[in-house]
Amino acid sequence: MKRExxxxxxxxYERKLRDYDYEGEGRxxxxxxxxxxxxxxVVVLLRLPQPP
Structure with missing residues (x-):
């Protein structure tokens, strides 16, 4: 569930980066x-609650 x-x-996020790259600015x-x-x-991993 959490992994999904x-x-x-x-x-x-990857899609946003790809869109940004297509604009030519990100080259x-x-x-x-x-x-x-x-x-x-790293932030996402740290924010996930630890499994019991």
Whole structure:
């Protein structure tokens, strides 16, 4: 259940990044976008409640 939610959020975020990249602005910012994705994943993982 939690993994599905996380996957949906990640796919949504990935889509936003792809749209941004298509505009041409993101071409020089690949590294920045990569860092944003990593930070986003870490934040999501930390926000998930720990399994009992």
């Amino acid at each position: 939610i996380m996957k949906k959020k990640y796919e949504e 020089g910012n690949k590294r920045v976008l990569l860092v944003l994705v990593v930070v986003f994943i």
